[in-house]
Amino acid sequence: MKTDKIAIIQQEQISSLNISPTECIKWVEEGFKMKDLAQMPPKPSVHPQGEDFMTTMPCLLPEQNGHKRFGIKVVNRIEGQIPALSSVIYLYDAKTGHLLAMMDGDWITAMRTGAVATLAARLFQKKGVDTYSIMGLGNIARATAMCLIADHQDKSITIRLLRYKDQAEQFIERFGYATNVNFEIIDDKKEFISKADVVFSCVTVATELLFPDDALFKKGITVIPVHVRGFQNCDLFFDKVFGDDTGQIRNWKYFPKFRQYDEIHHVLLGENPGRTNQDERIISYNYGLGLHDIVYASKIYDLINVEECDSFFFSIQDKKLWV
Numbered sequence: 001m002k003t004d005k006i007a008i009i010q011q012e013q014i015s016s017l018n019i020s021p022t023e024c025i026k027w028v029e030e031g032f033k034m035k036d037l038a039q040m041p042p043k044p045s046v047h048p049q050g051e052d053f054m055t056t057m058p059c060l061l062p063e064q065n066g067h068k069r070f071g072i073k074v075v076n077r078i079e080g081q082i083p084a085l086s087s088v089i090y091l092y093d094a095k096t097g098h099l100l101a102m103m104d105g106d107w108i109t110a111m112r113t114g115a116v117a118t119l120a121a122r123l124f125q126k127k128g129v130d131t132y133s134i135m136g137l138g139n140i141a142r143a144t145a146m147c148l149i150a151d152h153q154d155k156s157i158t159i160r161l162l163r164y165k166d167q168a169e170q171f172i173e174r175f176g177y178a179t180n181v182n183f184e185i186i187d188d189k190k191e192f193i194s195k196a197d198v199v200f201s202c203v204t205v206a207t208e209l210l211f212p213d214d215a216l217f218k219k220g221i222t223v224i225p226v227h228v229r230g231f232q233n234c235d236l237f238f239d240k241v242f243g244d245d246t247g248q249i250r251n252w253k254y255f256p257k258f259r260q261y262d263e264i265h266h267v268l269l270g271e272n273p274g275r276t277n278q279d280e281r282i283i284s285y286n287y288g289l290g291l292h293d294i295v296y297a298s299k300i301y302d303l304i305n306v307e308e309c310d311s312f313f314f315s316i317q318d319k320k321l322w323v
Contacts, residue, residue: 021150037062042247057290071294114143135162136202206230
């Protein structure tokens with residue numbers, strides 16, 4: 001019997017790497033481009049109570065730089081938990097089957113989600129857009145704004161925020177460093193959506209349609225529901241729908257009624273033109289890929305000095321166990 005040393009990679013070690021939002025966008029783009037080579041079954045979820053969930057997200061990455069890795073993220077949202085959304089990632093050497101690390105997944109979840117949303121906006125927005133609208137101003141919205149601002153570092157943009165309690169003011173204070181951004185706070189929901197060119201919805205729970213009046217969505221709009229809820233009316237009349245993985249959304253109620261549908265990575269690979277005119281209404285559903293979580297985890301494992309991380313030892317059987 002032999003013993004493996006397994007790294008415990010905490011949020012503090014990940015933060016010390018100072019991974020930039022620009023790098024985060026590059027990593028999700030890289031992940032999308034390898035999607036056809038990875039093995040990633042649709043993620044199963046269980047629902048302990050109410051809107052709570054526990055989800056497992058497995059993915060086997062294609063071999064790169066001599067490494068072949070498998071990982072699984074376990075993510076849960078529990079009402080009353082602080083934070084409500086939390087996750088842990090287990091990273092394995094797929095050639096040996098040995099566990100390499102247990103990793104805090106909260107930063108990875110937030111930043112890969114914000115990076116995917118920003119990449120979707122870059123791909124599907126109409127030409128000349130310099131104004132972005134964000135609703136649901138929690139941590140995922142902040143991650144999205146970080147990536148969006150970094151993606152426009154050489155350009156001035158406007159970010160419109162739908163007011164909720166005092167979160168808009170806190171949001172603006174958080175991004176006081178960004179000299180290329182003008183913030184606007186919008187009080188009226190109809191004004192917010194009817195004047196939007198690109199909408200990021202980071203609302204975590206939506207039990208009904210957020211904007212049931214279809215006429216509020218102007219031509220050329222791009223809608224990115226980060227948590228995928230609240231915009232199902234758009235499924236029936238938007239010109240194009242893009243998703244991160246068909247297996248995760250094929251059973252949605254209106255999937256058979258999408259006018260045109262494709263996966264986002266086909267646009268990145270040049271196999272689909274994406275937006276083809278300025279009037280198309282496009283919605284991009286990015287339900288979250290374990291692929292991106294494991295790409296991030298693998299890169300962080302390679303960047304970090306695992307000898308400086310906490311660890312534990314696990315005995316590995318090296319001969320057949322008879323019971």
